[in-house]
Amino acid sequence: MNDIVNCVAYQSGRRLLDIDLNNVHAVLSEPDKFVWIGLYEPSEEILSAVQAEFGLHDLAIEDAHRAHQRPKLEVYGDSIFIVVRTAHMNKDAHIELGETHFFVGVNFIVSVRHGSSVAYKEVRSRCESTPDLLALGPGFVLYAIIDFIVDRYFPVVNELELQLVALEERIFKDKPNRQTTEHIYQLKRELLEVKRAVSPLIDICNRLMRLDKRSISSQTLPYFRDIYDHAVRLNDMVDNTRELLNTALEANFSLISISQNDTSKRFAGWAAILAVPTMIAGFYGMNFKFMPELQWEYGYYAVIIFTISACILLYYFFRRSGWL
Amino acid sequence: MNDIVNCVAYQSGRRLLDIDLNNVHAVLSEPDKFVWIGLYEPSEEILSAVQAEFGLHDLAIEDAHRAHQRPKLEVYGDSIFIVVRTAHMNKDAHIELGETHFFVGVNFIVSVRHGSSVAYKEVRSRCESTPDLLALGPGFVLYAIIDFIVDRYFPVVNELELQLVALEERIFKDKPNRQTTEHIYQLKRELLEVKRAVSPLIDICNRLMRLDKRSISSQTLPYFRDIYDHAVRLNDMVDNTRELLNTALEANFSLISISQNDTSKRFAGWAAILAVPTMIAGFYGMNFKFMPELQWEYGYYAVIIFTISACILLYYFFRRSGWL
Amino acid sequence: MNDIVNCVAYQSGRRLLDIDLNNVHAVLSEPDKFVWIGLYEPSEEILSAVQAEFGLHDLAIEDAHRAHQRPKLEVYGDSIFIVVRTAHMNKDAHIELGETHFFVGVNFIVSVRHGSSVAYKEVRSRCESTPDLLALGPGFVLYAIIDFIVDRYFPVVNELELQLVALEERIFKDKPNRQTTEHIYQLKRELLEVKRAVSPLIDICNRLMRLDKRSISSQTLPYFRDIYDHAVRLNDMVDNTRELLNTALEANFSLISISQNDTSKRFAGWAAILAVPTMIAGFYGMNFKFMPELQWEYGYYAVIIFTISACILLYYFFRRSGWL
Amino acid sequence: MNDIVNCVAYQSGRRLLDIDLNNVHAVLSEPDKFVWIGLYEPSEEILSAVQAEFGLHDLAIEDAHRAHQRPKLEVYGDSIFIVVRTAHMNKDAHIELGETHFFVGVNFIVSVRHGSSVAYKEVRSRCESTPDLLALGPGFVLYAIIDFIVDRYFPVVNELELQLVALEERIFKDKPNRQTTEHIYQLKRELLEVKRAVSPLIDICNRLMRLDKRSISSQTLPYFRDIYDHAVRLNDMVDNTRELLNTALEANFSLISISQNDTSKRFAGWAAILAVPTMIAGFYGMNFKFMPELQWEYGYYAVIIFTISACILLYYFFRRSGWL
Amino acid sequence: MNDIVNCVAYQSGRRLLDIDLNNVHAVLSEPDKFVWIGLYEPSEEILSAVQAEFGLHDLAIEDAHRAHQRPKLEVYGDSIFIVVRTAHMNKDAHIELGETHFFVGVNFIVSVRHGSSVAYKEVRSRCESTPDLLALGPGFVLYAIIDFIVDRYFPVVNELELQLVALEERIFKDKPNRQTTEHIYQLKRELLEVKRAVSPLIDICNRLMRLDKRSISSQTLPYFRDIYDHAVRLNDMVDNTRELLNTALEANFSLISISQNDTSKRFAGWAAILAVPTMIAGFYGMNFKFMPELQWEYGYYAVIIFTISACILLYYFFRRSGWL
Helix, strand or coil: CCCEEEEEEEECCEEEEECCHHHHHHHHCCCCEEEEEEEECCCHHHHHHHHHHHCCCHHHHHHHHHCCCCCEEEEECCEEEEEEEEEEECCCCCEEEEEEEEEECCCEEEEEEECCCCCCHHHHHHHHCCHHHHCCCHHHHHHHHHHHHHHCHHHHHHHHHHHHHHHHHHHHHCCCCHHHHHHHHHHHHHHHHHHHHHHHHHHHHHHHHHCCCCCCCHHHHHHHHHHHHHHHHHHHHHHHHHHHHHHHHHHHHHHHHHHHHHHHHHHHHHHHHHHHHHHHHHHHCCCCCCCHHHHCCCHHHHHHHHHHHHHHHHHHHHHHCCCC | CCCEEEEEEEECCEEEEECCHHHHHHHHCCCCEEEEEEEECCCHHHHHHHHHHHCCCHHHHHHHHHCCCCCEEEEECCEEEEEEEEEEECCCCCEEEEEEEEEECCCEEEEEEECCCCCCHHHHHHHHCCHHHHCCCHHHHHHHHHHHHHHCHHHHHHHHHHHHHHHHHHHHHCCCCHHHHHHHHHHHHHHHHHHHHHHHHHHHHHHHHHCCCCCCCHHHHHHHHHHHHHHHHHHHHHHHHHHHHHHHHHHHHHHHHHHHHHHHHHHHHHHHHHHHHHHHHHHHCCCCCCCHHHHCCCHHHHHHHHHHHHHHHHHHHHHHCCCC | CCCEEEEEEEECCEEEEECCHHHHHHHHCCCCEEEEEEEECCCHHHHHHHHHHHCCCHHHHHHHHHCCCCCEEEEECCEEEEEEEEEEECCCCCEEEEEEEEEECCCEEEEEEECCCCCCHHHHHHHHCCHHHHCCCHHHHHHHHHHHHHHCHHHHHHHHHHHHHHHHHHHHHCCCCHHHHHHHHHHHHHHHHHHHHHHHHHHHHHHHHHCCCCCCCHHHHHHHHHHHHHHHHHHHHHHHHHHHHHHHHHHHHHHHHHHHHHHHHHHHHHHHHHHHHHHHHHHHCCCCCCCHHHHCCCHHHHHHHHHHHHHHHHHHHHHHCCCC | CCCEEEEEEEECCEEEEECCHHHHHHHHCCCCEEEEEEEECCCHHHHHHHHHHHCCCHHHHHHHHHCCCCCEEEEECCEEEEEEEEEEECCCCCEEEEEEEEEECCCEEEEEEECCCCCCHHHHHHHHCCHHHHCCCHHHHHHHHHHHHHHCHHHHHHHHHHHHHHHHHHHHHCCCCHHHHHHHHHHHHHHHHHHHHHHHHHHHHHHHHHCCCCCCCHHHHHHHHHHHHHHHHHHHHHHHHHHHHHHHHHHHHHHHHHHHHHHHHHHHHHHHHHHHHHHHHHHHCCCCCCCHHHHCCCHHHHHHHHHHHHHHHHHHHHHHCCCC | CCCEEEEEEEECCEEEEECCHHHHHHHHCCCCEEEEEEEECCCHHHHHHHHHHHCCCHHHHHHHHHCCCCCEEEEECCEEEEEEEEEEECCCCCEEEEEEEEEEECCEEEEEEECCCCCCHHHHHHHHCCHHHHCCCHHHHHHHHHHHHHHCHHHHHHHHHHHHHHHHHHHHHCCCCHHHHHHHHHHHHHHHHHHHHHHHHHHHHHHHHHCCCCCCCHHHHHHHHHHHHHHHHHHHHHHHHHHHHHHHHHHHHHHHHHHHHHHHHHHHHHHHHHHHHHHHHHHHCCCCCCCHHHHCCCHHHHHHHHHHHHHHHHHHHHHHCCCC
16 A cells, blocks of 8 residues: 555644554544545555445546546535646756645645655655644645645746747747748747746635635635645746747747848849859950950959959959848 | 457456356346446447446436446446547548447446447556556546547647647748638637537546545546546646647737738839839920920930939839838 | 518418508507518608607617617617618629618617618518418518528628638649739638628627517517528638638748749759750860870760760659659 | 816706816705716815815825826725726827726716826716707716727727738738838737727726616616627727737748748759859869860850850759759 | 834824834824834744734745735735836846835834835935825825836836837848847846836736725725726736737847848849959860950950959949849
8 A cells, every 4th residue: 555655644733643544434434633645646445445435426436546636626515526626847957747635624735646746744744843834724735735736837937938038048049930931830838837836826815805714714725825826926937938938939830031131132142243253254255356454464364353342342342232 | 149348357456257148137146346348339239238237327328328428427326427528630630529428337348439449458457467466446547538538639639739830830931821821710610629529538537536436436536537637637737738739829910910001011112113214204205396405315314324323223212121 | 662661560470461651650559569570771751750650869860770780789768770781693603792771679679771772572471381380470571681681691701611622732743833823812802801791790699689678579589690600600711711711821822932942943954954064065165185985086076975864864864853 | 278178057957058177066955956077187176166165085085186097996985986098099199098087976077187198178068969869868878988088999999900911011011021020019019908908898897887877867777788788899899909919920931931931942052053063163274284175265155055045044943842 | 124114104184203123013003193104124033023013914924025926916804915026227228126015004004125226215205295195095106106117117117118129120221140149138128127116016016906995095096096006007007018019029030131132233243243353264265276355465454454344244234133
């Protein structure tokens, strides 16, 4: 049963004891106690045991087993089922998403982690260090974990903002190239992924702030407003980056066109410079019987000097008008 | 009367008997029973019989006959009329849409299939295997069928997502071509079709979740929330794919421009390389009387070597600056 | 007074008699009767007579006279004033819009047609053939006419959808040309026109469905829901076509660019093929004293053969790389 | 004190007498009377006098003095403060915007005009000609002036629509040029200006229609619905023109690209035609000893004829393929 | 303790005395008094002292310490916590943003400034000069400071509008260049920054206008409506500038294309003019034995004159057709 990460009973905000999943009902019969259970990709049997213990709804258990849910909050009688997506950057600076599900009741909270994500030991020890707050019950634990999850989105979104700054650098400083365009597209893809994970959080927190359930102590409501605020900020940052990215894509496109124009001008300039000697040489290649210059002893040198001068002149002329 | 696929009476969640459409009223007079009728593109006579039996509204019967309705939910007194669109991918990976209409009352549910779609035998046998749930009445049958329909959208939307991935591959790896652009357009068309079929489902489920009608048992409401959730997820997936597709279209366009720029540069480069020997040859084609090189025994060979060297030099120069 | 198309009194859904506008009050004094008056671009005098007869508001009469209103529903005490736009395709496949205004009271309905549109004789005879429904009063007549008007939008929107399909054909099959772009623009213009006519209908029907007025029998409300549904479907079709048209415009633009790229490549290819003989000829036009090939008897023919071979080789090379 | 345009007392809808601003309180003490004051860019002293007379709020007076407000409606106790923007086309077909502010109370209305705009003498005389309506009090005067203002927007928006039609003509008929693009931009700017002036009017009228204040007689409410309707229509026209303009900008862009493609093709065609004689001439400029054609008496003429024929042939070929 | 900028007690709108943070409770025990404290980037200790004094919530204090919050309003029991962003233009015409937080209670207001911003001494002295208004309590002080902050946004947004005008000048008058595109992008970035700071203000003021708390006197509500109005106007200005900027970006792009077209035409024109002498010279470079012109004494001069004439002719021809 190593997919049960932890199963601890608390009383008045203080850790009571580690218990076995099957003894939970004994603990819960006493008032002022609650159980906090942490699972990681649990087997169907464990989920069934949890369901039996706390009387959870079939559909919620099914969701918790299958994972790949969108973030949501569902109320089943006195207990709540919550799905939240987690995110972190992997070593290649790409986003990896995981999922955490919560069952929250009057005297229990079960967290179910799926996929790539960090364990919540840190949250547990932090909670245990503030017994006054932990005494608020499962609602505070819920807050603590979601807060932890949301805080870990900030470095992810910051990284995406930095990638945009790097892209701007490449767009405005480098020559236009295929990689920049592809990178813009990939960044857009990742922004949309984060957006899909973050934006439902706003609605979830909003509903948590207004929830009138015994399982969530009214004193924890300002805490959910705090997460709500962070979720809105993350969402704003993502929207902002997305709008800038769209503009960057268009700016990039303008610069590609300008660069194409420059290519055309440069080509035209050099074509003109090369056309002049060809034309002059062609002229003195004519076979007219009477062409006085041809007889002149220094004609050849004069033509060479004239041609080179004409080319240099043209070069400066084009340079000045910005064609070369 | 082979357009009546099935007509079965149920009591307390258990199959009672197959009955004739005309005997339905006899069965319905007893409490705790309901009838589940499945039709496929029924004739006007059958629909009239159904209408007479259950006292349905003219307008709903008219809609059920004509088909080509948009997904909707309409309440007529105690009974509900629902239109849902079904979808599956055909062999050419193109979407085919069908329609299913439902009449749901306190003790009956009639499903009317139109166009290309799968029969609901599988749903019936699945329902019959959970008599506890089927005992919830017609509302649960309605859930079971709509759930079945919505679940079949996922492979369709996944296929569209895969087509987008394939398109990305072609956009960023292949040379720009007309087929890619046309494919982007076709994918957009199919996404819009799915969108039109899926997005009204959100509203329908939302209303089903809140419906206070005797025909839908209150215990089935969480089930409709489950479908609601799937519909929202499908809708999100479609919106996401659409937004990425728009960006892909623009990225494609940028790459076409870059590719055009590359063509121009390559052309300019080769033009320059070819212009040099032409110019040199022109020079030594001049008819000046005094051109010392012309008299030189190895002049011709020197010029050939010089010209070839110049061309090679230019080639490496252009190569380095990325023009060739 | 030929701008009064019709003025008929009904009792219990049955045609009673054609009456003169000035005798209307006599008829209306008896209960269970109503008058249905059809006008076509009426003069100010007629409208004043109607106003006096039914006690209508100045502003509504002014609107009915001036026409060029946007679709709207206005409640003045017990009577309602409705403006709806009508549409049909003329012979050149261009949209022609008209207007119909309605004054609906407890025992009267006045329809005022403006501009190009079809008379409502057909609606009248259809209504008279279902006296049960016509007995519902002016509200049902209102439904029957608006339903007739909305139904006539479907061929118009279908025509626009077909024009889009034809445009797609031209975009993806033909060479890019100015006419296609202009046609896209014109189609957009017509879509916007239909949109402006159709989308306010959704709101009007929505309000009619909820209206609690004596002039609209509560039994007619499901009928307005039916029109509402059609209006939403029309609106969806128009929005869909518009979004596809926008994508078509962008796809068209991509294809123009690809086509430009093809032009550049083809030009570059032929330029290269033509440059080779010019260069070779230039070389053998040099006047060096010692050029052994020039003395060779078959030199000329050898050069011709070599040049032609080089050109053919280049041709196949460019062909294979897709430049020609 | 020539910034007081007018200050007149009315009783039962009839003009009573012109009064001095300082005697207003005497008039207002009698019931059934109201005062209508028109100001034009008043000095601070006058505004203070008005404020003292009618007990207006500091902030409203400050706004009325500073002008450059956005259209709005603010309720201060029993009186209302309204800001509306006025518009007309100047001689150069550019929009000029002004502002009119209103203070409306139970027995007074003060209008304050700012900037370029027409005086409301015409409105006053029109009102005085319908004493029945004017008897409705300051609310009706408010309606009359706003109606006058809104009506003057129609020629402005029509002018902008005509400018769009003229632009379409230039886009689809003329060669692409910088002026067209600049004109599109300027038109967009003006549309946004009108939009900003018109769209808040919808909200203002909407609130006026629902206002439950003694200063606005309930009988005037349908009149505000009339203005509301006009404002919505103006707003629709502006939105429509804006969306068409966006499409026009993109169509313009497509046509620029097509035109560029045409330039490239035409250039390529002529380049090919000119390259042929150059190539042929180059060939017969070769110095091979044995070139039989050179010895032939009519060789020169044959070459000329051949060259010209080749050029003509090419010309017809390019013409047929649409390159020239 | 130099991070306490000011700490003053007021009674009935008049300055009473400067007090020490630790004596605040003594002052507050008397009715009709309030304290106005100004902090600048306070240390944790000071914030703790403030928290203890006024009984503020942990989360609000944490926010006030960490800064980098989005603008928001949060109600904790009787006190309110508000975050507002401040802005000013630095010397390089770039925006610098700061933050000000407020804790407002029945008899206290604490402002906490962060980052680059102006001190509120000016506001304090302005408030003290209108004791009648200051007597309204902390709510009026809140208004005065936010009004001051919002007023300082106007020059910032005006500057951005001017930058847009300057950009228009460059787009429509100058040649297309990379700097213009980059500048458009930067302007967009700054507009989004201002937008993010300003648009939440609308919601904050809206809620302040409707707030039913003892800490905000009902007489100050119209004042918050005034700020609301300014915030809406700022937001409109930013949105307007953004929409114009988007159009400017597209117009810029069109002009780049037109300019590219011009480059192509000019190049084609000059290429044609240079091709003519080359072709003619090539012709007379042919080695036919019988070419009568070659023998003609003035042939050479005739050819020169003919060539120059042809070039001049071509030049005028291209000039007229707008290619040069």
